[in-house]
Amino acid sequence: MDAALRCASFEERRDRALALFAEKGFGQVSMRELASHLGLTAGALYHHFPSKQDLLYDLIEEVYEELLATLNQGRRVHQQTLTEVIAAHWALHAERPLQFRLAKRDLCCLTPDQQVRIGQLRQQYEASLLRLIVPKSTLRGQALAATAHVIANLLNCLPSWLQASQLPQAQGLALMESMLMGGIERTLRGESLNTMV
Template sequence: MPQTCAERCANFEERRDKALELFAVKGFGQVSMRELASHLGLTAGSLYHHFPSKQHLLFDLIEELFEELLATLQPRGRGKPEATALSRVIKAHWALHAERPLQFRLAERDLCCLSEEQQARIAQLRREYETRLLQLIAPHAALPPPAREATGHVIATLLNSLPGWLQASPLGQPQRLALMENMLLGAIERTLQTGALDAAA
């Protein structure tokens, strides 16, 4: 009996998740097409019917992560204080990291394996994400463009690195999340003080 559309989609997602796990554990550059096909229960020839190439699959996984990061910045109401917006964003990033730890690992380690065109697309998504992040949590920050860009980059890096760094902590999850929030709030408030970056120059 032919597979339904829902069954085909489920099979595709299952194979994609298995590929993600293999890439994350071994490293993208260490996985051959033959090994990938075997891991997915396919022949090397039939693999190309499911995925155009190993590189396209890696790009798809990293692009999806940045699209999910952008989704964490969607507003949840009007007139919210900036601190409340930041708290919401921190919690959303914490949850996303718990849901997709392997994709974060790929994005950090294997981005260099993409083509120049693919890397340019990811860089565009990251810039959009960092710009919108700073606009959301500090819409009134009076920073010159270079400092504003650098600040957005640093905040985004902390947001996406702290959950992994805190995993080994003996603290419980509520305490780790509170620690992450306190660290980010303190760093951002100090950085975004009027003239703070100019004074340090």
């Protein structure tokens, strides 16, 4: 079998593993069941991934690498607008809904070292996101870090919620944009925090 065919076969099996994890839950799938579902022996599966956690880590890591690439790609071409950032997140969620579900639901199933590495990727993503959309925020310190965390969570939860609502795509995206832009602009000007003091 040539390299291209092996690679395509591996990607197909990886997608099937992703679907099984998303359907049943990572913790409910044994290595034997996974191998059987993929049409492999357990030994052949172990050849590619030493453990289920390594496969899960690979799938979750890919999500954060894609998120970072989306932000960094826009920075190379031009300064992305918040509208473009929102649209890029919407499109990525539409393309990889199962991976986002795993990243949210099954992160706790990773080893502690893997969780730390994913946490580092998430921090890089949040810092890049903040630099991109709010380069001149009046917020500082913990308030700014909390803002980045909330914005990242909204950007990565709203698409799933709205895409599941059966709204037409354009209407769902417009609703997401409206929700995020209004809240972000007000918060980053510091209005919410200043009025609470």
